[in-house]
Amino acid sequence: MDETSELGTARCPGPSVQDYLDRDSRPVPPALRYVNNDYLGSEDIDTTRFTSREWAEHEMRQVWRRVWxxxxxxxxxxxxxxxxxxxxxxxxxxxxxxxxxxxxxxxxxxxxxxxxxxxxxxxxxxxxxxxxxxxxxxxxxxxxxxxxxxxxxxxxxxxxxxxxxxxxxxxxxxxxxxxxAEPFESYRGTFDEYYIWPLQDRYKSLHIAKVLPCNWKIAQDAFIESFHVIATHPQMLPWLADANSQYDVMADQPNWNRMINIQGAPSPHVADSVTEEDVLETFYDSRAFYAAAQGRDLVIQEGDEMPAIPPGGTARQVLAERMRAQLAATSQQDFTQTADTELLDAINYLLFPNFNPWGGAKSNIIYRFKPNGLDPDSCTAEIIFMSAPKQPGEMPPPVKIRWVPEDMLFADIPELGVLGPVFDQDCENLPYVQQGLKAMRKPGITLSNYQESRIRHFNQTLDRWMNK
The missing domain is CATH 2.102.10.10 (Rieske [2Fe-2S] iron-sulphur domain)
Structure with a gap:
């Protein structure tokens, strides 16, 4: 056997995303049953792409003036x-x-x-x-x-x-x-087969933008992997299966990739010390971060009684049923047969270079990161909520973009819910990454083979455009 044949095949011990989906209480869409992670190598990624003005100008000509x-x-x-x-x-x-x-x-x-x-x-x-x-x-x-x-x-x-x-x-x-340019239809590749949610039936209910002191690629990279959860978001470990996340990257599909993060289950870093009751309690304590942030109506009010987990049941099953009950009370749509994963999990896609839609049955987040002019040391970060109307066919008008001042935290924006302080945790790292890359004597960053495979996939696509 070739000594490199096993490279890129290692996975975190414990249940996989697909193992969790096997246990979901409703049939899971085939698009979420797709699993593919092509090994793309383990070479370092050069740091100049994040820090160089010359690179930024070349990137504008070679990438932004040529991509969809x-x-x-x-x-x-x-x-x-x-x-x-x-x-x-x-x-x-x-x-x-x-x-x-x-x-x-x-x-x-x-x-x-x-x-x-x-x-x-x-x-x-x-x-x-x-x-x-x-x-x-x-x-x-x-x-x-x-x-x-x-x-x-x-x-x-x-x-x-x-x-x-x-x-x-x-x-x-x-x-x-x-x-x-090639037609957008072929540019997307197979993206449409695996992003299955009807964004055209949703309206823009929130649009927040802020200038961040880092390169746009540094910002985007921070949101296409879950490896950072263990250090940056430790409060999520009891209910977010971070290291068990699924990353789908395809060598023959350079313009899109995906990750699926299971929620309502513990991180493998703490699984041995966390019970199902702990998962449910900490999820409630964190105010159902992703669900609330995506407008999914899993609203937990002060004084709400935490439901009991039935014998043989799981916190994940309880949370999915709680979601269905709330949706039945607040929505005209029928979610009784919607898969647990579509109601609970963080399903994030990237369509190159920077269209980041989240999947989900009720509502969705869109992230967009862009260069701030030609400055390699800053970028614009946008959070867009696409929400389902309360009444089918009654589409509210889209809200206008709201720019956040530099000295204002995302936590200070009430509409973001718990996403605000979590986004602040992410953003706290970013200027120090930008500064550290300039101070670092090593010429490249080193990525993991699996958990950061989306970053490698994205940068290899970027390199193709830069070298055309």
Missing amino acids: QFACLESEIPEVGDHEIYEIGDDSLIIVRTAPDEIRAYVNACLHRGRKLRTSSGNVSELRCPFHGFAWNLDGTMQTPPCAWDFPHVTPEKFALPEAKVATWRGFVFINMDPY
């Missing part, structure tokens, strides 16, 4: 003339609904002297530059320029606004600035 990326929601531009501004690095795009069934993305710069055409979202009947009055129709064609007699060299038919490609997916608008 989430720009806004269709529901944010429902009427003709509605538009949002999407900015990445030095690029600015106007995402505008030009017809009831058409969305376009224009470069946000006047072709006369370069002034931005729009600086905020809204509704317009034309795109007019405030500087000298040059204007374009919503279809991107130029209107007669002011003082046309002085511009005999400008012909409207050759002065159309440059465009980016646009695609829509389950209510989300994606753009690609490369005119030769």
Whole structure:
């Protein structure tokens, strides 16, 4: 046998995610029964990608101007003339609904002297530059320029606004600035087969954004693995099976990966000293972190009596039944046959480069991390809640983005629930990672073979784009 044949096959002792799903009280969707982790090597990842201004500028040209990326929601531009501004690095795009069934993305710069055409979202009947009055129709064609007699060299038919490609997916608008980019359908690969939840039937109920003092990849990497739970979130260990998490990475699917974290079961780090009653009690004490954060209505009020675990039962089963009971009382949808895992577990996907939707039967979180201009030492972090309407068909309007000041904690935002202080625990590490990478004499970071395989998968995809 080849001495390297077993590399990447080691897993944490104890029940796997699939072992837990075998015991769920309802049938589990086939998409969550998929298990695949291709061994991608164990080489270090160079640190310059996180700290170098030169890398950041090259990344903007090679990656961000060539990949499909989430720009806004269709529901944010429902009427003709509605538009949002999407900015990445030095690029600015106007995402505008030009017809009831058409969305376009224009470069946000006047072709006369370069002034931005729009600086905020809204509704317009034309795109007019405030500087000298040059204007374009919503279809991107130029209107007669002011003082046309002085511009005999400008012909409207050759002065159309440059465009980016646009695609829509389950209510989300994606753009690609490369005119030769592959279609979004093929870019996603098999992602649609394994992300099964109808985001188009949900509305944006919360949108929080904050500038963080670290590279965008450092921030994103922190949220696509559970290895850090043991040190960063020790309060979760009695009810989150962190080291037993499942990581799905596919060498032939470079643009997406996934992890599944079991909740309502103990971490293998503490399993020998934790009873099922301990799992349930600590889950209640932590205010049902993920469930509440994802709008899943598992609300635990002061004075709520903790249910008893029946003989032979588990805390996980009790929590799933509690969730179904609350949903039956607050929702018009039927969740009686919904799998326990869809109600309880943290199921996180990454669609390259930075669309991070969580799975779940009721509501979902979306994370988005982006460069902050061309600064390698800062980024923007966004948390979006996509919630199911209380009445089917009655879709509330999407909320506006809310920027959090640098000196404000996520814990100070009541709508985030317990996700706020947990997000703060994560963010506390990030500036010190950025600083440490600059001080470190070792030229690369060293990743585990399994628990950090999503980080390796993401960085290998990044390298492909950087080297094209």
